[in-house]
Amino acid sequence: MNLLLVLVVAVSALVHVAGADANAGGGEPVKLPPHVEDLRDVILTAARSGNIDELKTAFEVSGIVPDLGIEPGSDPIKALKERSGDHEGREILAALVETLNMPPVALPLGNDIENNLIYVWPYLAERPLDKLTPAEEVDLYRLVTPAKAQEMREKKQWLWWRLVIAADGSWTSFKRAN
Structure with a gap:
């Protein structure tokens, strides 16, 4: 009987923690459409693999290569490796994981009633x-250094990675502002 009670308490605590993370920053949790949730999972799986070539699977699932802030026609994997501090792409993969571990914000875009939302990470x-x-400050420091946070406040501009997935499940962008 005591073991059952311990299990119930443990599961309740896990549900509470998961709910708190999804509600970071005090906003309402965003319910992701299945296509968006599926693509997010594919991107996370690729990023956690440690092999940037695995992002090709995410591009295929999306149906397009997202805007990565590179020249059109460039090899996206090669460009990401070149931008990565380690030149293997692992720094970029870490940024993807950290970005997608934050809750998104849903923003209206366009006139299509059914597919007019985009989902932006991090919120x-x-x-x-x-x-x-x-609480939002803590989330910010999970992503950037205090110096970068201060620079962002001074410039009144987001200067870190931003990922966007459209409601139809297409990965539209993953860029870092400078």
């Missing part, structure tokens, strides 16, 4: 950086 990319709550 902080769409928040006024000078008005963050203490």
Whole structure:
């Protein structure tokens, strides 16, 4: 009987923690459409593999190569490796994991009633950086150094990675502002 009680308490705690993470920053949890959730999972699986070539699977599932802030026609994997501090792409993969571990924000875009939302990770990319709550500040420091956070506040601009998936499950962009 005591073991059952311990299991129930443990499961309740896990559900509470998962719910708190999905509700980071005090906003309402965003319910992702199945296509968006599926693509997010594919990107995360690829990123956690440690092999940047695995992102090709995410591009295939998406149906397009997202805007990566590179010249059109460039090899996206090669370009990401070149941008990565380790030149293997692992720094980029780490940024993908950290970005997608944050909750997204859903933003309306376009006139299509059924598919007019885009999902932006992390939600902080769409928040006024000078008005963050203490919980949002903690999330910000999970992503960037205090110096980078200060620079972002001073410039009043998001200067880290931002990932966008459209409601139809297409990965539209993954770029870092400079």
